[in-house]
Amino acid sequence: MQSKATLKRHAALVDRMSQAQGLDLEEQMLRGRLTVSDLEDAVLRCTGCSCPDACESWLAEQSGPAQGTPGYCRNQDLFDTLSRG
Template sequence: MQSTRTLKRHADLVDRMASTMGVDLEEKMMAGQLRPGQLGDAVLACTGCANPEACGHWLAAQDGVTEQGPDYCRNTDLFSLLKAGKRA
């Protein structure tokens, strides 16, 4: 089981990555495009990343909204679907 600290860290990375890709996760949940369980799954997928430090550096280097996340992001496909207005 993941520690609370780890889960919070990765929840923050997921939120920041979604925002950087132009996706408001709260808005998508309110619109019914994303269920709470799917958001939890995204956070758990993120915890499996071998190098979250690289993600943090990548996010810090972005200036505004980007079309695509880094290749190694386990949630890029999810965010791309949501950005296109589709259900996850």
């Protein structure tokens, strides 16, 4: 089981990555395009990433909507799907 600190870190990364994609996860939930279970799965996928430090650096460099996610992002498909909608 992941530690509370790890889960919090990766939940924040998922949220920041979604914002970098121009997505509001709360709004996606209200529209029925994302469930709580989907979000939990996204955070758990993120905890399996071997590049969280690189992700934090990439996110810090973004000044506006990003054109996609880094190639190593385990939630790339989810963000792509939500962005199309």
